[in-house]
Amino acid sequence: MYGWIWRHLPGPTAVRVLTAVVLVAGVIALLMLVVFPWVEPKLPFNQVTTQ
């Protein structure tokens, strides 16, 4: 998977490394800002109120 992505990145090695870093940062940002806040209330460990 990662090898496949690496082979399909264009440009010389330096550019590839830069693109890869940007990709990883983008994925982390997507997780932190969108996915985790969405999934967090659905998980059973942070409910502090009684019903």
Added chain:
Amino acid sequence: MTTLDTGGPPAGDLDSPDEPPARPDRVRTVVRGIGELLITAGLVVLLFVVYEVYVTDIVSAGKQREATSQLDTEWNDEAPAAPEQQRVERFDGLGEGAGFAKMHIPSFGADYSFTIIEGTTERSLEIGPGHYKGTAYPGEPGNFAVAGHRVGKGAPFNDIDLLGSCDAIVVETRFNWFVYRMLPKKDEVDGWAAGKGTDPRCQGVAPLGGPYTGLVGQQIVNPSQGTVIAPIPGQAGGAPSIGERATLMTLTTCHPRFSDRQRLIVHAVLVKQWAKDPTKPGETPPELKETS
């Protein structure tokens, strides 16, 4: 001796040194893909822990700061020499998510202070400890009930399992300081008067009688036991008339830590009220110095 296959081009195939495989082995590709997916999943889970424990703290700290400065502005914008009769607390018309009081627990350190937010929705609790709508307000007879996170989101109630009986929970409102103290724990009720009850800090704290018999400072309940925040904790219907109500404070959080299987409940009783002196802003009650 074995070497780990890193998935790269084979350094030297012992079986057929002269015939390197023309195209990558399909089985190897699939297995490697699965392995990479699993490693990725593990990293995502780790990242989620980082998010939950650290990133939400940073976000909540900002929101808490904002709520606190908003409350300070609100408290200060009134003319300093307001007539005595106008210095009454007004809690009606509070919107969800609005800060209205501050809580201090001196035994957690002099800097332990959180602005209490109206309402207990996910969004409110992200800002700070949330007041259960419909329960009493600070100083009112009844049960002033507050929920707070124990993990992440600033974790205001991270350590409330460490609160001991008679520890002060000081609630600051616009015009008053209300000093609540935790009720005796279950194993301290017997022999309270001769035992822990002799501590000077325990003045005004004793096992409650009447309809409150059996109420202890700390309990662990199931999430469905909503009656812990009732005027008489643990009893759904039997609310006494206002005049007969004890003035209680109840804290709720999740238990055990990182789980929502149960709830940790702390009950405290009002022992003292200090009116803020308008001529001496910044004056704090002596209970705030009980930092040991």
